[in-house]
Amino acid sequence: MPGNAFVSGKIMVDGVNLLELSEKEMEKYRGTTVFMVLQNPFTSLNPVKTIGYQLMEAARIRMERGGERYSEDRAYEMAIQALKDLRFPDPEIIMLRYPHQLSGGQIQRVVLAMSLILKPKILIADEPTSALDVTIQAQVINLFKQLSKEMETAILFITHDISLAYVISTRLVVLYAGRIMEDGDIESVIREPMHPYTQGLIAGVPDLSKFVSGKVKLQSIPGNPPSFLDLPSGCKFHPRCPYVKDICKVQEPKLTRVNNRIVRCWLYGG
Amino acid sequence: MGMPPIVKTVNLRKYYLAYKIGLLDRLFGKKPAWVRAVDSVSIEIEEGETLGLIGESGSGKTTLGKLLVTLEKPDGGEYYFMGEKVTEDKIPWVRQQVAMVFQNPYSSLNPRLTVKEIISEPLGHFDEDKVREAMEMVGLNYREHGNKRPRELSGGQVQRVAIARAIIKRPRFIVLDEPTSALDASLQAQVLNLLMDLKEQLKLTYLFITHNIAVAYYISDRVAIMYAGKVVEAGDVDEVFKKPMHPYTQLLMKSVPTIGRKELEPPTGEVPSLVNPPPGCRFHPRCPYVMPICREKEPQLINTSNRLVACWLYQQQ
Numbered sequence: 001m002p003g004n005a006f007v008s009g010k011i012m013v014d015g016v017n018l019l020e021l022s023e024k025e026m027e028k029y030r031g032t033t034v035f036m037v038l039q040n041p042f043t044s045l046n047p048v049k050t051i052g053y054q055l056m057e058a059a060r061i062r063m064e065r066g067g068e069r070y071s072e073d074r075a076y077e078m079a080i081q082a083l084k085d086l087r088f089p090d091p092e093i094i095m096l097r098y099p100h101q102l103s104g105g106q107i108q109r110v111v112l113a114m115s116l117i118l119k120p121k122i123l124i125a126d127e128p129t130s131a132l133d134v135t136i137q138a139q140v141i142n143l144f145k146q147l148s149k150e151m152e153t154a155i156l157f158i159t160h161d162i163s164l165a166y167v168i169s170t171r172l173v174v175l176y177a178g179r180i181m182e183d184g185d186i187e188s189v190i191r192e193p194m195h196p197y198t199q200g201l202i203a204g205v206p207d208l209s210k211f212v213s214g215k216v217k218l219q220s221i222p223g224n225p226p227s228f229l230d231l232p233s234g235c236k237f238h239p240r241c242p243y244v245k246d247i248c249k250v251q252e253p254k255l256t257r258v259n260n261r262i263v264r265c266w267l268y269g270g
Numbered sequence: 271m272g273m274p275p276i277v278k279t280v281n282l283r284k285y286y287l288a289y290k291i292g293l294l295d296r297l298f299g300k301k302p303a304w305v306r307a308v309d310s311v312s313i314e315i316e317e318g319e320t321l322g323l324i325g326e327s328g329s330g331k332t333t334l335g336k337l338l339v340t341l342e343k344p345d346g347g348e349y350y351f352m353g354e355k356v357t358e359d360k361i362p363w364v365r366q367q368v369a370m371v372f373q374n375p376y377s378s379l380n381p382r383l384t385v386k387e388i389i390s391e392p393l394g395h396f397d398e399d400k401v402r403e404a405m406e407m408v409g410l411n412y413r414e415h416g417n418k419r420p421r422e423l424s425g426g427q428v429q430r431v432a433i434a435r436a437i438i439k440r441p442r443f444i445v446l447d448e449p450t451s452a453l454d455a456s457l458q459a460q461v462l463n464l465l466m467d468l469k470e471q472l473k474l475t476y477l478f479i480t481h482n483i484a485v486a487y488y489i490s491d492r493v494a495i496m497y498a499g500k501v502v503e504a505g506d507v508d509e510v511f512k513k514p515m516h517p518y519t520q521l522l523m524k525s526v527p528t529i530g531r532k533e534l535e536p537p538t539g540e541v542p543s544l545v546n547p548p549p550g551c552r553f554h555p556r557c558p559y560v561m562p563i564c565r566e567k568e569p570q571l572i573n574t575s576n577r578l579v580a581c582w583l584y585q586q587q
Contacts (some may be wrong), residue, residue, distance in 0.1 A: 134522060135541075136527075136536075163527040206485045207529050217463070217488075221460075225424070
């Protein structure tokens, strides 16, 4: 984040507020507690070190934090095993390669192999498949699902693709202009979206399930997303909302619990 | 037969050099390696239709689009535009009637020009009435947006500028290369609907290049699927989507994330290198139905029950 960014509030991980930690204490949480997979896989690895070096470094950190003594043979084994788990046919050769010699899908799998070694409690994935092709994306998504099942890792999957969110997640949080608009179980949010923004978003998605009985016209949300420099008053979605009321323009609604859903909208009592 | 198809290619080819060959390389006998981006592609696009061209990155779909608007010159095969064979001296005539919209409008439009300058550029002179009309057709306001530069507009608006620029000369045929893939989810439907309205209004023909299967379904009348520089299947959009015939198309459909279906079943392996494509059928290393002949001989794109398919499963060996 830029140096002048201002963060307040709390980020609680396992009962510890990460924002109160010093940079040095924070180091201990990176990788083994929180791990992030970035959108562009080419910038997430060191271009001048081999894949093997980088995976073994991860293995060393895992061992040190787990209170084990570092053994190079053991680290090599762990790296090979992780690459095998990610379906690399010849892991020994991949270990000797540099990032630029691999394809986007392969690098994204290397990053996932790294997370397999580090065994984080939380895996944050920021559009990890948007640079990948459809078939490779499907391969990587299947790996993510398998990893979360096998390692019991929580995944925060950031995406703008609702169909993809449906496939990978169990719970959906919808953000608009920096605020949570809706939060609930994936099936129920997709089937019965409550917030007008979620409704518009889902109506506008070209998803194959909509075209089962022929073509339907996609509905689009009018207008553009707001600029953060000049956010609208009241509810941030009101200029684009079809159900806008007077109160929406003046006062921002609070997150309210409705049944098993959390919504920020005056339609549901604000 | 009525009108000839507006676009027709016969065995169109485009090869690129994979790396530069210097004098020393030549002296040491290094052989040039070619990237076969488009390899013997034969397609037809009828006037007034939208052909969706689906393919993964590196399948040659953008190169094919550029060949059709004469931004690239083919290395082999023939290209017929409105029934006329396109030769060197016909290129200016073709260019009068075609346009292209690129994926990233921020990099395809000149950042130092104003919106009205960008839109009027293809005319060669500034014509306020025409610019105003084109801007209104794409939902932009001449007074509000005309003097702005691309960076002052949002992604959806800049793509509208690119579309206005493409239609200002009233072309017959437009190649749209992933025009919505860089856009925000809420804007994608807006731009797709705009493109469909413009097509009706101006009687356009589109080649819509995309890797998004659902978008292709929404906008196309017919689709063609490319794999490693070749068209492997083509046909009516509903038929191809309901009953894909080529094993690659089948697995591609099973890879598309869709609401209501939690499981994805993609093909194993990756798209092959175009420098050294596999012998025989290019999909055979990933194909679940591979037969001995697939490894040896390349299947031709043939017509089976109103569908074009290049697969040994559907032809005599």
